[in-house]
Amino acid sequence: MFAIIELGAKQFKVSPDQVFVAEKTGNTVGSTVETKVLLLSDNNKVNIGSPALSGAKVTLKVLEDCKGEKIHGFKYKKRKNYKKSWGHRQQLQKLQVVSISG
Numbered sequence: 001m002f003a004i005i006e007l008g009a010k011q012f013k014v015s016p017d018q019v020f021v022a023e024k025t026g027n028t029v030g031s032t033v034e035t036k037v038l039l040l041s042d043n044n045k046v047n048i049g050s051p052a053l054s055g056a057k058v059t060l061k062v063l064e065d066c067k068g069e070k071i072h073g074f075k076y077k078k079r080k081n082y083k084k085s086w087g088h089r090q091q092l093q094k095l096q097v098v099s100i101s102g
Contacts, residue, residue, distance in 0.1 A: 003100050004039040005058050011038065014058060014097045024065065024091040032098065033060045040102050047102070056102025063094040 002015045007022050014020065027033050037056040040047045047053055068090035076083045 001042050001100060003037050003041070003056070003058050003102075005035040005037055006052070007035050007060075014100070016097055016100055018097045019063065019094060020097075021066070021092050021094050024093050025062070027062050027093075029062050029064055031062050033062065033095070034058070035060060037100075037102060040100070053102060058100050059098040060095045061098050063096055066092050066094060068092050 002013055004011055004013050008025065010022065012020060012022065025033060034057050036052040037058055038049055038052055040053055040056050047056070049056075071088045072085065073087070074083070074085045
């Protein structure tokens with residue numbers, strides 16, 4: 001059994017008890033999240049929503065907050081003594097699939 005869910009602006013293929021990393025949803029650690037289900041497959045039966053399935057839901061549990069790898073950037077202008085460096089680390093959350101129903 002698996003489902004394709006929409007979390008934020010991205011889609012994920014998940015199965016029961018799977019742990020995955022996604023962008024931060026704004027929920028606290030230990031809380032549960034219900035998401036929109038776009039596709040639900042149970043053995044050889046497939047249900048496709050347009051755009052989402054009504055009555056189907058995937059429950060996720062927030063395990064921890066974490067950060068992605070640091071991205072470094074640098075720009076400069078030759079002969080003008082202008083140099084600027086920057087960095088960014090994306091805020092992420094580790095989520096576990098508790099149940100898939102529908």
